[in-house]
Amino acid sequence: xxxxxxxxxxxxxxxxTPGRTVLQTALDNxxxxxxxxxHPALSIAGNCRICAVEIxxxxxLGISCNEQVRDGMVVHTESEKVLRARASVLEFLLINHxxxxxxxxxxxxxxxxxxxxxxxxxxxxxxxxxRMTLPKIVPTTKELSSKIxxxxxxxxxxxxxIRFCNEITGTGxxxxxxxxxxxxxxxxxxxxxxxxxxxxxxxICPVGALLDKEFLYASRVxxxxxxxxxxxxxxxxxxxxxxxxxxxVKRHVPRPNSEVNSFWICDVGRHNFSYYGRDDRIRRPEMxxxxxxxxxxxxxxxxxxxxRLREVSGDKLAGIGSAxxxxxxxxxxxxxxxxxxxxxxxxxxxxAGDAEKFPGLEIEAEKAPNSRGALATLELGRLGTDSLCKQxxxxxxxxxxxxxxxxxxxxxxxxxRALGKLKFLLVLxxxxxxxxxxxxxxxxxxxxxxxxxxxxxxxGRVQRIHQCLIPEASEAMSEWIWIxxxxxxxxxxxxxxxxxxxxxxxxKRIGPFSGLYYQALGETGLPMK
Amino acid sequence: xxxxIYKTDFLLEGATEEGSEAIxxxxxxxxxxxxxxxxTKMSPEEVTAEVKESGLRGRGGAGFPTGMKWGFLAKGTGxxxxxxxxxxxxxxxTFKDRSIIEFRPHTLIEGSVISSYAIGAHTAYxxxxxxxxxxxxxxxxxxxxxxxxxxxxxxxxxxxxxxxIHVHRGAGAYICGEETGLIESLEGNRGYPxxxxxxxxxxxxxxxxxxxxxxxxxxxxxxxxxxxxxxxxGIGTEKSTGTRIFGVSGHVKRPGIYELPMGVPLRELLEExxxxxxxxxxxxxxxxxxxSVPVLRADEIDGVxxxxxxxxxxxxxxxxxxxIVLDDSVCMVDTGLNLARFYAHESCGQCxxxxxxxxxxxxxxxxxxxxxxxxxxxxxxxxxxxxxMFKTICPLGDAAAxxxxxxxxxxxxxxxxxxxxxxxxxxxxxxxxxxxNA
Numbered sequence: 001x002x003x004x005x006x007x008x009x010x011x012x013x014x015x016x017t018p019g020r021t022v023l024q025t026a027l028d029n030x031x032x033x034x035x036x037x038x039h040p041a042l043s044i045a046g047n048c049r050i051c052a053v054e055i056x057x058x059x060x061l062g063i064s065c066n067e068q069v070r071d072g073m074v075v076h077t078e079s080e081k082v083l084r085a086r087a088s089v090l091e092f093l094l095i096n097h098x099x100x101x102x103x104x105x106x107x108x109x110x111x112x113x114x115x116x117x118x119x120x121x122x123x124x125x126x127x128x129x130x131r132m133t134l135p136k137i138v139p140t141t142k143e144l145s146s147k148i149x150x151x152x153x154x155x156x157x158x159x160x161x162i163r164f165c166n167e168i169t170g171t172g173x174x175x176x177x178x179x180x181x182x183x184x185x186x187x188x189x190x191x192x193x194x195x196x197x198x199x200x201x202x203x204i205c206p207v208g209a210l211l212d213k214e215f216l217y218a219s220r221v222x223x224x225x226x227x228x229x230x231x232x233x234x235x236x237x238x239x240x241x242x243x244x245x246x247x248x249v250k251r252h253v254p255r256p257n258s259e260v261n262s263f264w265i266c267d268v269g270r271h272n273f274s275y276y277g278r279d280d281r282i283r284r285p286e287m288x289x290x291x292x293x294x295x296x297x298x299x300x301x302x303x304x305x306x307x308r309l310r311e312v313s314g315d316k317l318a319g320i321g322s323a324x325x326x327x328x329x330x331x332x333x334x335x336x337x338x339x340x341x342x343x344x345x346x347x348x349x350x351x352a353g354d355a356e357k358f359p360g361l362e363i364e365a366e367k368a369p370n371s372r373g374a375l376a377t378l379e380l381g382r383l384g385t386d387s388l389c390k391q392x393x394x395x396x397x398x399x400x401x402x403x404x405x406x407x408x409x410x411x412x413x414x415x416x417r418a419l420g421k422l423k424f425l426l427v428l429x430x431x432x433x434x435x436x437x438x439x440x441x442x443x444x445x446x447x448x449x450x451x452x453x454x455x456x457x458x459x460g461r462v463q464r465i466h467q468c469l470i471p472e473a474s475e476a477m478s479e480w481i482w483i484x485x486x487x488x489x490x491x492x493x494x495x496x497x498x499x500x501x502x503x504x505x506x507x508k509r510i511g512p513f514s515g516l517y518y519q520a521l522g523e524t525g526l527p528m529k
Numbered sequence: 530x531x532x533x534i535y536k537t538d539f540l541l542e543g544a545t546e547e548g549s550e551a552i553x554x555x556x557x558x559x560x561x562x563x564x565x566x567x568x569t570k571m572s573p574e575e576v577t578a579e580v581k582e583s584g585l586r587g588r589g590g591a592g593f594p595t596g597m598k599w600g601f602l603a604k605g606t607g608x609x610x611x612x613x614x615x616x617x618x619x620x621x622x623t624f625k626d627r628s629i630i631e632f633r634p635h636t637l638i639e640g641s642v643i644s645s646y647a648i649g650a651h652t653a654y655x656x657x658x659x660x661x662x663x664x665x666x667x668x669x670x671x672x673x674x675x676x677x678x679x680x681x682x683x684x685x686x687x688x689x690x691x692x693x694i695h696v697h698r699g700a701g702a703y704i705c706g707e708e709t710g711l712i713e714s715l716e717g718n719r720g721y722p723x724x725x726x727x728x729x730x731x732x733x734x735x736x737x738x739x740x741x742x743x744x745x746x747x748x749x750x751x752x753x754x755x756x757x758x759x760x761x762x763g764i765g766t767e768k769s770t771g772t773r774i775f776g777v778s779g780h781v782k783r784p785g786i787y788e789l790p791m792g793v794p795l796r797e798l799l800e801e802x803x804x805x806x807x808x809x810x811x812x813x814x815x816x817x818x819x820x821s822v823p824v825l826r827a828d829e830i831d832g833v834x835x836x837x838x839x840x841x842x843x844x845x846x847x848x849x850x851x852x853i854v855l856d857d858s859v860c861m862v863d864t865g866l867n868l869a870r871f872y873a874h875e876s877c878g879q880c881x882x883x884x885x886x887x888x889x890x891x892x893x894x895x896x897x898x899x900x901x902x903x904x905x906x907x908x909x910x911x912x913x914x915x916x917x918m919f920k921t922i923c924p925l926g927d928a929a930a931x932x933x934x935x936x937x938x939x940x941x942x943x944x945x946x947x948x949x950x951x952x953x954x955x956x957x958x959x960x961x962x963x964x965x966n967a
């Protein structure tokens with residue numbers, strides 16, 4: 001078989017890989033052929049019929065999603081016959097569609113809506129009135145599980161959700177019931193679609209038929225501010241968009257990355273809002289005074305902390321990194337501790353939950369986004385504070401700078417005992433964890449959605465996160481910024497600034513990161529050595 | 530039932546006599562001699578070559594050459610080969626396969642065993658329409674008789690060739706007569722026709738190479754093997770060889786089964802064999818090949834012969850050979866509505882044009898028939914049929930659109946009258962009730 005074949009689309013020649021379909025080849029070359037039922041990660045169903053194209057020599061229109069490229073193939077995607085077939089499919093789809101875009105969650109990102117604007121007009125037809133004047137078929141709205149509604153009247157029967165449940169989750173809850181125009185998507189009796197990937201069907205639904213109950217009527221999608229991030233829920237590192245309105249997160253949606261999460265995220269990650277809007281956010285720098293905390297201004301706090309750190313400098317100082325913080329935060333911690341002569345580091349244990357394996361996505365047991373990154377940055381072999389605690393209890397360590405942001409990991413008995421013996425404990429945390437409660441000085445940190453930086457997932461892929469929100473706590477800052485200011489106060493000599501500078505310096509020094517540059521990580525990340 | 534068989538040839542030989550379905554009866558006629566000949570004197574390739582040479586074409590409707598179909602079978606896949614017998618005869622007006630199953634089941638069984646031998650299948654399934662309960666029981670009995678005599682099962686007639694035939698009843702869906710819908714149904718799935726390619730000859734039932742043949746097609750095979758391809762080619766026309774079992778229904782004096790050579794003039798079947806339309810009425814039109822083919826107006830039937838080519842030339846299709854004769858008591862809007870209801874009910878719902886189009890046609894035809902139609906409805910109907918045709922996975926979309934399209938085109942004045950006169954101009958016999966909702 002030849003490496004490449006030549007195919008002509010709309011008069012232009014393109015090189016195509018044998019085995020690819022006409023639709024894929026067209027999309028690869030920026031030619032947009034509308035499609036509903038075809039999805040790059042699912043099997044070909046060929047039922048929506050909108051991707052029909054004219055192939056010279058074929059007696060009838062071919063559906064481009066199922067036509068493999070052949071050498072010398074001549075395809076037309078904009079001929080009158082094609083445009084008419086396309087418009088007619090849209091007309092057929094709309095005759096029983098409720099056209100309730102004004103109250104539909106999908107409006108604004110609805111494929112049916114977009115295609116109707118773009119391709120819905122019959123060639124040469126001036127009228128926009130519907131030719132359908134019969135009463136519509138109105139199937140009932142149902143719950144498919146505690147998470148998902150189906151507005152069956154909006155369904156266009158593309159079967160993406162059914163194929164998703166058969167092929168990606170392997171759970172097969174969904175099917176069509178009834179026949180013909182009365183066909184409806186439904187669960188098999190007694191099997192609600194409650195698997196942990198279920199809500200992806202809402203994303204792949206081309207229309208607003210399948211709905212996430214959490215997001216129902218939460219916002220119009222065009223008001224949402226969409227930013228790239230990485231899900232912090234587990235060490236898989238699924239790529240996500242965080243979508244917010246006026247600094248309030250409305251939803252998480254998957255961001256495609258073929259190397260990590262394909263097109264999917266799990267429902268736990270999708271509905272993990274525990275980082276946002278917490279009552280226990282640390283809002284201002286605080287210093288311990290007589291057993292309680294007192295708020296201080298940023299400048300005062302930094303001066304006081306610098307003073308106290310001088311007292312415990314040298315090898316009496318240690319750093320505790322965090323698997324919830326970025327590589328840059330952890331590296332900044334290392335820089336400061338080393339600047340003061342400290343050598344001991346540790347990363348606290350992370351929360352271990354359940355791993356879940358689906359044919360299309362594996363959810364990791366480790367519920368932290370950056371344990372590999374934290375360990376690599378601090379050049380440690382494994383998680384845990386055992387040996388550090390022993391050194392503290394032996395009196396070798398008197399001061400610790402600790403990064404927090406761990407949501408679900410309470411301090412162990414040994415940790416509590418050891419940290420209680422310290423002369424000085426500086427904690428940078430977002431909320432009042434039990435670690436924060438033990439601090440002598442407490443600085444308000446930013447959580448993952450409020451900063452830039454990088455995470456390393458369980459497979460060793462370095463991926464960037466972006467600031468999506470303004471920190472809810474007015475004086476909160478990314479950990480590395482606090483640390484840089486303290487270092488400045490202590491006359492440190494940092495010749496880099498910003499996460500990019502930190503990362504590039506780190507990559508120069510630390511083996512596993514060598515050859516990587518922050519800017520080169522791009523949207524989908526690069527593997528660590 | 531037997532009195533409805535008016536004309537028989539080799540396929541239905543003796544079918545008018547009581548007990549023609551018995552194995553002894555068939556053996557006395559020389560039955561199963563072709564099987565002996567094939568198994569003892571011919572290689573599978575020779576059987577296939579003979580069938581190819583005979584020019585036998587599929588009797589299910591499309592008329593695809595049977596030998597050529599067998600030739601497409603994927604080889605060397607390491608998977609078993611299956612023969613599926615399509616006995617899901619559900620097209621309105623069609624009852625030819627039923628006559629074979631009821632009166633000559635052993636022609637089908639012998640044909641299936643020979644064909645299995647030719648394509649290398651050791652398992653065959655007869656997928657029979659769910660409503661054919663009695664026929665399924667008759668087939669089971671015939672199979673048991675054949676098994677007892679060693680025509681079926683392990684080591685057929687001592688030749689070393691094993692084949693088992695199972696009867697599988699459908700659940701009552703027209704769409705399962707489409708070969709890939711049949712395969713899905715046989716596998717236990719919803720009867721959704723598959724996207725092609727791959728064709729069943731490459732990947733069919735249970736992921737294996739599969740041949741799907743119609744009952745009547747397979748029933749022809751023993752005679753081709755027994756008497757030779759050249760004898761078979763001598764019957765019918767050059768490109769449409771053999772006989773055809775015509776099932777004639779509608780307003781003729783003698784509706785029933787007629788086995789005649791292919792290429793018989795339509796008028797000859799209508800006038801001479803069936804006795805013409807009932808007295809006091811005039812011929813209005815003929816649907817020559819089952820409900821899904823375009824209608825021929827009374828003034829169009831002269832010169833049309835009942836073979837694949839002549840019918841195609843006349844703008845219609847020979848289809849399943851089920852001729853429906855309509856006299857002047859018939860309203861074409863009502864006929865269209867009746868058929869559209871059937872197809873809307875039977876559309877599987879996969880493809881957009883068929884799913885929505887069938888339902889839409891029913892609505893508009895219903896409105897026209899009730900006298901609530903609008904002038905623009907007639908063009909709209911034509912437009913809908915055009916948008917449905919040749920745009921779906923399986924031919925059900927075409928089957929639903931073609932008749933309505935032809936009725937609108939050929940009887941447009943009648944459609945217009947429904948609008949201008951505010952209802953149907955033809956007084957109808959309303960004793961037959963059709964359900965309101967499709």
